Amino acid sequence: MLKWYQARLAKRPLLTQAVTTAVLFGAGDVLAQQAVEKKGFRNHDVTRTGRMVLYGGCVFGPAATKWYGFLQKRINLSSHNATIAARVAADQTVFATCNLAFFLSSMAVMEGSDPKEKLEKSYWSGLKANWAIWPAVQAVNFKLVPLEHRVLVVNVVSLGWNCFLSYLNSS
Template sequence: MAQQLVERRGARAHDLTRTARMAAYGGFVFGPAATLWYGVLQRSIRIPSRPNVEILARVAADQCVFASTNLFVFLSTMAVLEGGDPRKKLQSTYVEALKKNWMVWPVVQFTNFMFVPLEHRVLVVNVVSLGWNCYLSYLNSMPSGAHIANATYPPDV
């Protein structure tokens, strides 16, 4: 989606290896980790007398622990799979991506934890992740520091 809808690369310029890296990360790292994580949140953060506080605590834990760690692992993994330097990738993109993450995901997760049963939360995240992963793929494909040199890139989510 990032290559065709955002970057408009066309079929001939489509990077299948990039698509495979993203699919592998989603299937082998993010999917299993998220499934486990939502169970941990459900069991570990319990404030029965204050359901809204419980949801806020889960959102805070999700964003401070899981989202920040997942973003770190994603950018590092992509750099390694691409033969690049994970430190450089993290230095050039992590903070900006984390800021964008915090613009999108707290609202999604609050809604998710408030209204969606545990067994369907990963599905909700996967649907929203279609757009989010386009952003991450786009961000990851940019040369180091390119988003700083041109403030319009990566695009605001």
């Protein structure tokens, strides 16, 4: 399966990362609804899962793919550890802050609610949770994982994170 994935990644990297991200964002929402909220499949909100799939595939997957390429190309210091620290700092101050705001705002728009209210209610708690988890994940990701697999690593870790985001967005 890994060989098949790597072949797809080599042939169509952006599309492969987008599709993978869409699937895993959807899975995170299913986990949120079924394992955390215990809705049961009869009460599963398919539209909510669809919004997560749409966001993951059309926004996060492509954006993260391009972002990690940008970091790889543009942030290179004399020390490998300093390079990793600078990439993590950029990731957490630029990408994470913007992505969370865009996620919450776009979900509010797709739900027909007020993005400003959603941001006021959920942004700060979401960002604090992000900073508790993602700097360490990204440090390991940037240090040990080849560029073409970084979005996949984030997507796997994001199963739990997307479960949290989905819950945060819906609460």
